[in-house]
Amino acid sequence: MPKLRLPLFLTRLSIFYFLLPWQVMRFTRPESAEGIAKKYYHVSALPESVGLVIGVFWILLLLAFLVGFKKRISYGLVFLLHAGAIIVALPAYIWGLGNFNQLFLAAIPAAAAMGLLYVLRDEDTLLSLK
Template sequence: MALQENKLHISLLLIRLTVFLVMLMWTLDKFINPEHAAKVYEKFYFIAGLGHLTMYVIGCAELVVLLLFVVGYMKKYSYGAVLFFHGVSTFSSFKQYLHPFEGANLLFFAAWPMLAACLALFILRDSDKKFTVN
């Protein structure tokens, strides 16, 4: 394998693992602190009244997608779903971008490079071969 190709494979693996880590933490929040997750859905997605069971179901569905994603299985769909999830999350935080220096809003800007990473991984999914399931 050419050195340049190996560098690409390692880079894509690192992107996949780190995106997985962030998304996993958000998914675990639905199991560990479902009240917080429900408040996030209410504030950013305008979906109110979600109970623990609903958060657990959403968390389970996300976890399945994330496991497919981290092992590189069904890339078109799993990478696409992660891109979609994070894209919705990024754009639903629009108000925070308008007031970056209020509260913790500055932290929301970290979503943009991660969104770019998700998009790059989706575009380059056929080149992401290191530690993937065929």
């Protein structure tokens, strides 16, 4: 489906750009990443080295995702890890609860786009590795 090539590429590019700052933060402001882990994921202490390892993993995953490398794995992991993060921090997404954060709501359509991109991964061929 040639008409899907550009929209799928733009979706992949926008998801990459959406997720990248969270991982860059692990290197530039590790204390902020640790604070998020404590507040939303109930991790009492996240050693900086663990945060950096997670950041390296995510950066490599996002680069694989960006270039369309091993789509079943890279697209699937991006979607599953992001959806898992939503589930773990669910109170932040529910209006009326103490932890509600309206900015987090952007993660929901992003997750839907990730799922759609996973389903249509064989059609996503523009600037994508085979």
